[in-house]
Amino acid sequence: MASIFEAKEVYKYFGGIKAVDGFSMDVGEKQITGLIGPNGAGKTTFFNVAAGIYSPDRGEISFKGDRIGGLRPDQICQKGLTRTFQIARGLGEMTVWENVMLAPKRQTGESPFGAFSFRQVRKQEKEHWERAAGLLQEMGLYGQRNEYARNLSAGERKMLEISRAIMTDPEILLLDEPTAGATVDETKKIMAEIGRLRDERGYTFLVVEHKMEVIMNICNPIYVMHNGQNLADGSPREVQTNEQVREVYLGG
Amino acid sequence: MEYLLTILTIVGIYCILGLALNLHFGYTNLPNFGIAGFFAIGAYTSAILTVPYRFLEMEIFAGFPGGVPGRIEAPFIVGILAATVLSGFVGFLIGIPVLRLREDYLAVASIGVAEAIHFIALNELWLTIGSAGIRLIPMPFANRYLFFLIVLLVLAIVYWVISRLVRSPFGRVWRATREDETVTASLGKSIVRSRMWAWVIGCAFMGSAGSLWAHYAMAIQPGEFVPTTTFLVWIFVIVGGLRNQKGVLIGALVIIGLFEQGTRFLPAFGAPYVVPALRLIIIGVLLVVFIRFRPEGVLPERATMIEDHMKTI
Numbered sequence: 001m002a003s004i005f006e007a008k009e010v011y012k013y014f015g016g017i018k019a020v021d022g023f024s025m026d027v028g029e030k031q032i033t034g035l036i037g038p039n040g041a042g043k044t045t046f047f048n049v050a051a052g053i054y055s056p057d058r059g060e061i062s063f064k065g066d067r068i069g070g071l072r073p074d075q076i077c078q079k080g081l082t083r084t085f086q087i088a089r090g091l092g093e094m095t096v097w098e099n100v101m102l103a104p105k106r107q108t109g110e111s112p113f114g115a116f117s118f119r120q121v122r123k124q125e126k127e128h129w130e131r132a133a134g135l136l137q138e139m140g141l142y143g144q145r146n147e148y149a150r151n152l153s154a155g156e157r158k159m160l161e162i163s164r165a166i167m168t169d170p171e172i173l174l175l176d177e178p179t180a181g182a183t184v185d186e187t188k189k190i191m192a193e194i195g196r197l198r199d200e201r202g203y204t205f206l207v208v209e210h211k212m213e214v215i216m217n218i219c220n221p222i223y224v225m226h227n228g229q230n231l232a233d234g235s236p237r238e239v240q241t242n243e244q245v246r247e248v249y250l251g252g
Numbered sequence: 253m254e255y256l257l258t259i260l261t262i263v264g265i266y267c268i269l270g271l272a273l274n275l276h277f278g279y280t281n282l283p284n285f286g287i288a289g290f291f292a293i294g295a296y297t298s299a300i301l302t303v304p305y306r307f308l309e310m311e312i313f314a315g316f317p318g319g320v321p322g323r324i325e326a327p328f329i330v331g332i333l334a335a336t337v338l339s340g341f342v343g344f345l346i347g348i349p350v351l352r353l354r355e356d357y358l359a360v361a362s363i364g365v366a367e368a369i370h371f372i373a374l375n376e377l378w379l380t381i382g383s384a385g386i387r388l389i390p391m392p393f394a395n396r397y398l399f400f401l402i403v404l405l406v407l408a409i410v411y412w413v414i415s416r417l418v419r420s421p422f423g424r425v426w427r428a429t430r431e432d433e434t435v436t437a438s439l440g441k442s443i444v445r446s447r448m449w450a451w452v453i454g455c456a457f458m459g460s461a462g463s464l465w466a467h468y469a470m471a472i473q474p475g476e477f478v479p480t481t482t483f484l485v486w487i488f489v490i491v492g493g494l495r496n497q498k499g500v501l502i503g504a505l506v507i508i509g510l511f512e513q514g515t516r517f518l519p520a521f522g523a524p525y526v527v528p529a530l531r532l533i534i535i536g537v538l539l540v541v542f543i544r545f546r547p548e549g550v551l552p553e554r555a556t557m558i559e560d561h562m563k564t565i
Contacts, residue, residue, distance in 0.1 A: 051438060077440035089435045091428050097558040102424045105440045109421030112449050118565075121420060125565050129558065146557045168439055 004029040004204050005050075005081070005172055010059035012042075012049050012228075019045040021228030022059070027172065032198055032205040034219030036239075038248060042228040043208045044086055047176050051083040052076040063172070078105060080171035084178060086208075088157040092150030096141055099149050099160055100132040101125070103167035128167070135163050139189065154181040162190060166197065172204040173197075179214055187211070191218055216240065224248075257400055259509055261468055264403040266508045268410050268461040269485045270492070270500040272454040275414050278495040278553075279423065280450040281430040282351075283359040287485050289366030290455045292373060292477035293339045294462025298331035299386045299472055300324070300379065307388040311381060319378040321386050328392040332406075332463040339459020340452045347451045351444055366482065373474035385473030389466050403464055410457050411497055417453075419556070419565065426450055484511065487535060491542045493549030502550055507535060 005027040012020040020042045027033045037043055048054050050061055052073035061069045068076050091099050107128075108114040109121040136142040139159045144152060149160060162178055178194075179187040191214055197203045209215045215222060216236045224231040224245050232242045239245055269287060276282040300321045308322030326334075342365070350361045373380045380386065391399055417423050425446045428436040433443050466472050484507065492503015511531055542549065 053434070073434070073437040074440050074442050077438060082440075083438060085435070085438075089432055091431050091435060093431050094424070094427060095555050095558075097561075098424055098427075101421070102428050102436075102441075103439050107421045110425055110441070110446075112417060112422060112453065115417050115420035115422045122565050125421070125562065129562065146555065148555060164439065 002029045003027065004064055005206065006060075006062050007046070007050070008060045008062075010046065010049060010061060011057045012045055012054055013057055018228050020049065020056075023225060023228060023230055024059075025223050025230070025233070027204060027206050029204055030198060030202050031221070032194060032207060032219050034215045034222040035206060035208045035225060036210070036215055036222060037225035037231070041225045043225055044176060045228075046225070047083055047174055047208065050076075050174060051081065077168060077170075081174065082165045082168045082170035082172075083174035084161045084165045084176055086176040086180065088154070088161040088181075090149035090152065090157045090160050092148060094149060095145070096136070096147055096149055096152070096160060097129075097132065097145040100136065100163050100167050101128055103164045104128050104131075105168055132163075132167060135166060138193065139163050140186075155183050155186045158182050159186060159190070162193070166193075170203065172206065175205065175207045177208055177210065179209065179211055187214065194218060254396070257396055261396070261400050261403055263504050263508045264400070264407050265461050265464050265468065266485065266488070267407050267501050267504045268464070269458055269481075270489045270504050271407075271410050271414055271497060272457040272461070273485050273489050274494065274497065274500050275450055275454040275457075278489070278500075279418055279430065280426045280447060281355060282447060282451055282454075283355055284362050284454065285359050285479075285482055285486075286362030286364070286366035286369075287458060287482040288477045288479060289362070289369040290339045290343065290458035291462040291465065291481060292366075292369045292474075293342055294335035294459030295466040295472050295477070296373060296380055296386070296462075297335040297338050297459070298328075298463035299389045299466045301326045301334055302328060302331040302467075303386055303389050307386065310388075311384075316377070316381065319381065321379075321381060328390070328467060331467070332460055335459040335463035336456045337459075339462065340456030343452045343455025344448070347448050351447050351451060363479075366477075366479070370474055370477060373477065380474070383474060385471060385475075386466075387471040389470045389472070391467050391470055399468060403468070406460055406464060410460070411501075413453075414457075415497060419561070422446070422449075484508070484535075487539050489549075490547075491538055491549060493551035493553070495553035496549065496551040499549050499551030507538070511535060 003026045007023060007025045010020050010023050023046060035043055049056050052071050055070045060067055063079060063081050108117055108124055115121065133142060136145055141156060141159055141163065152160060158178065158181055165173055178190050182190060194205055195218060198205060207219060220235055221233055222236055222239045223233040224239060226248050231248065232239055232245050269291065273284060273287060276284045301324050303321045304325050305322045308318060312318050346361060346365055350358050374383055392402065425436065425441050429443050429446055437443055488503035488507035489500050491507060493499020
């Protein structure tokens with residue numbers, strides 16, 4: 001399977017703290033790769049480096065063959081890599097529909113001159129809304145499309161975050177604990193959506209998760225991170241039966 | 253009637269300043285404390301370009317060695333267009349170093365700009381005649397009623413352009429940036445680019461307002477373009493309703509109407525010298541009351557429903 005996203009010996013330090021300490025991984029195209037590890041292992045920091053919020057101190061991150069270490073977050077997103085946040089950062093002062101309509105890339109209306117090309121803008125807004133409405137319906141958020149995002153429940157905000165990420169039509173989606181705070185139903189929905197997007201649209205996923213049923217059911221391969229370094233990787237079964245992993249993470 | 257016209261003309265010009273500040277701070281979270289500076293750039297540009305030679309003759313006769321104002325004698329339309337463009341351009345120059353940084357730096361930098369402009373106006377005599385100011389600025393058509401219509405026209409254009417931009421996808425990016433830069437960047441939007449445009453457009457409109465002011469007052473001096481102007485605009489934008497253009501217009505009408513002339517209608521209570529101080533007190537109290545009890549202003553920002561949006565986009 002062709003590798004679409006690669007991290008080679010990435011290091012990220014904050015003063016004396018080695019958040020990411022020589023971590024490497026490979027994400028294959030159209031795979032749903034999992035990343036697990038105890039709290040504080042460095043997973044979110046690694047995501048932040050991958051998404052451009054930090055530059056790697058050492059090591060390389062490449063996406064589709066191009067090095068992306070050091071690029072700005074918006075540049076990286078334009079290339080096709082979108083990430084979600086661990087604590088859903090919905091734009092609370094905007095409505096649900098505005099949140100999802102914000103996401104598509106390269107909208108004509110997003111330059112001051114383009115904003116006055118009425119016909120173009122209207123056409124694009126219609127197209128985007130058709131897609132967005134369908135997505136909101138699947139995620140069960142359509143009924144709240146005109147609500148302020150801050151009025152949604154925690155689980156709903158997670159769904160909104162994911163919907164927004166999907167609307168950027170990425171090639172690879174980095175999901176940081178997509179089911180944290182979600183109800184059992186919502187978790188099922190999210191898992192189904194991830195699978196569907198991979199099968200129907202060919203998205204690639206890298207998912208950080210703590211819920212075992214999510215990881216073991218949809219992710220393959222799985223990387224285990226501990227203290228900023230690689231601990232193990234492999235298929236769900238391999239990881240589950242790995243001695244070190246059990247000791248450190250799965251609690252024996 | 254003439255009197256009402258005067259108040260309305262001034263209110264109209266301030267409305268433009270208010271809409272521009274609302275664009276900067278209300279929609280994009282860019283605190284601009286240098287409004288008076290961009291206002292001055294517009295006023296002086298328009299004045300320098302349009303004032304007739306007659307004025308320069310007078311100055312030379314009075315001992316002034318001669319300078320740029322009066323040598324160009326361009327029509328009003330050139331004056332206001334140049335004022336708009338130049339003000340926007342100066343905004344752009346300032347934006348380049350400052351917009352990457354936090355908003356607080358912009359607040360300070362904008363104050364610096366206003367002071368720098370004031371200083372130039374006062375000292376570059378060959379360009380601005382200095383503290384004596386420029387006089388005999390021609391009012392187009394020499395008709396106050398027609399001029400008021402011109403002000404209304406410019407106000408309508410500014411209102412419409414900003415309204416259109418805010419409702420467009422670009423406006424969405426502004427509002428998202430205002431709320432959470434990290435998320436907006438993570439969705440692929442360039443924060444600096446979107447802010448720069450809001451900043452430049454707002455500064456340009458402040459220049460337009462300055463030009464209108466110069467042609468209305470027909471005489472300008474550096475001493476007019478002071479921080480008081482800047483803070484008055486801030487006050488009525490906050491009181492009227494940050495992020496709501498109609499609210500800004502109402503705020504301008506109330507505050508500027510009151511500040512400029514309204515207190516003439518108050519009885520003196522036996523102490524006529526109290527009245528001018530009273531108007532400042534009233535405005536100060538209004539500001540405090542609004543910030544404490546109704547920070548969203550008289551007319552708050554309202555959400556749009558997707559159905560309405562699709563009809564009006």
